[in-house]
Amino acid sequence: MLLRMDRDRPAELPAGLPGWLNRVSRRRFLALSGGGAALAAFVAACSGDSRPTDPTTDLEATPASQPPTPTPEPVFAAGVESFSLMAGTQWETPGVAIHTGLPGSRVMVFGGVHGNEPGGWLAAEEIARCRPRNGSLIVMPRLNRLSTQAMVRTIDGFGDLNRSYPGNPDSPLPMQRMAAEVVKVAQRYRPRWLFDLHESWMFYNERGANGGTAFIGQTLSSGGAAATIPLLQQTVQSVNSRISQREQFTLRTNIGGQPSGAPAAGSTPRPTATPSSTALPGSVTPQLAGGTTSLGFGRWVEGCTPVLIEMGQYGQDEGRRAELHTMLVRTAMERLEML
Ligand SMILES: [Zn+2]
Incomplete structure (x- = not known):
């Protein structure tokens, strides 16, 4: 994804972002996005979406027992x-x-x-x-x-x-x-x-x-x-x-x-509520x-x-x-x- 870098024009923000974000300045947005990977994670997080999926490919590539890949942890620019x-x-x-x-x-x-x-x-x-x-x-x-x-x-x-x-x-x-x-x-x-x-x-x-x-x-x-x-x-x-x-x-x-889910590897059992x-x-x-x-x-x-x-x-x-x-x-x- 490319962001336009014209000095006087706002960056082209990805479609589907919340209205308040469109009010964020170009400089702030670029600082926030940090780079391509961070931007992709950020857009995915904002849209509640993940990468495009092809069911056939996914079935072939991923054994059923494997947990989904977590989205990378974002690091925001200082x-x-x-x-x-x-x-x-x-x-x-x-x-x-x-x-x-x-x-x-x-x-x-x-x-x-x-x-x-x-x-x-x-x-x-x-x-x-x-x-x-x-x-x-x-x-x-x-x-x-x-x-x-x-x-x-x-x-x-x-x-x-x-x-x-x-x-x-x-x-x-x-x-x-x-x-x-x-x-x-x-x-x-x-x-x-x-x-x-x-x-x-x-x-x-x-x-x-x-x-x-x-x-x-x-x-x-x-x-x-x-x-x-x-x-x-x-x-x-x-x-x-x-x-x-x-x-x-x-x-x-x-x-x-x-929601309940499998405990993380190495985690201790969830204590029983009092x-x-x-x-x-x-x-x-x-x-x-x-x-x-x-x-x-x-x-x-x-x-x-x-x-x-x-x-x-x-x-x-x-x-x-x-x-x-x-x-x-x-x-x-x-x-x-x-x-
Ligand atoms: Zn209160």
């Missing part, structure tokens, strides 16, 4: 790219992608999915100032921006973003349309890890015998494959060793998330109102492990909640050797 979701509308909200130009992990962070959970968006804004030493960091700190300004979970008529994935660009509900844009951004950058920063009211460890949907503070929930669990366990252990008894985090695995994690409290229930939570992202973004962090608001001030969110994400990035 630089800081700013972008907007739902550009030109009242729901417009910014995002930033910080690329080192080096191979490494890719971490994506969501804040402000719910407007009355300020610990999450304050932390996301802080995390956006990190400068990783390899891979890429992508942050969208206030996804439901107008609701963060109104300090409500979501404004009437907007819909609940965390019940809307993968979204619908034609929906009358703006958060359904936002969900579709968020998924496109994720398909563009292919994060290995997605941290979605939320807040609950009460603490999971203080739920008592009856529990209840409000008691989910101080938890990390993940539906990722077994191979992804050790990093989350190490992250929680490391953070827990530095914080008070009441602030301790609980890791809840096997929640929502990715009884308490099978009854899913409200904010991480995967199937509601025509969409899923962010724990479903592994279905639309190849290789993505979503992690939903809930911070307890009761008796824990906003500044500390933001600090703990930041500490968790930074510690995971340290474990990934990005910081």
Whole structure:
């Protein structure tokens, strides 16, 4: 594929790309594409398509037992790219992608999915100032921006973003349309890890015998494959060793998330979910109102492990909640050797 390099004319972008991408400048697009192979992977990721297939050839060339070839890991050209979701509308909200130009992990962070959970968006804004030493960091700190300004979970008529994935660009509900844009951004950058920063009211460890949907503070929930669990366990252990008894985090695995498949070679068996994690409290229930939570992202973004962090608001001030969110994400990035 050739990109026109005329100085004053935009590059010819491949057909079928999302509208927002056509607004990306030529220079930015070229920087993003990096080269032919990266561009091909990038276009495939954007279009949700893969290379053309000839069924006969495929049958002859590939033994039935062989797993499909994974798409190569993208490496994005070094630089800081700013972008907007739902550009030109009242729901417009910014995002930033910080690329080192080096191979490494890719971490994506969501804040402000719910407007009355300020610990999450304050932390996301802080995390956006990190400068990783390899891979890429992508942050969208206030996804439901107008609701963060109104300090409500979501404004009437907007819909609940965390019940809307993968979204619908034609929906009358703006958060359904936002969900579709968020998924496109994720398909563009292919994060290995997605941290979605939320807040609950009460603490999971203080739920008592009856529990209840409000008691989910101080938890990390993940539906990722077994191979992804050790990093989350190490992250929680490391953070827990530095914080008070009441602030301790609980890791809840096997929640929502990715379709089942054969475990990766060398991976440990998936741990059995604890009884308490099978009854899913409200904010991480995967199937509601025509969409899923962010724990479903592994279905639309190849290789993505979503992690939903809930911070307890009761008796824990906003500044500390933001600090703990930041500490968790930074510690995971340290474990990934990005910081
Ligand atoms: Zn929330």
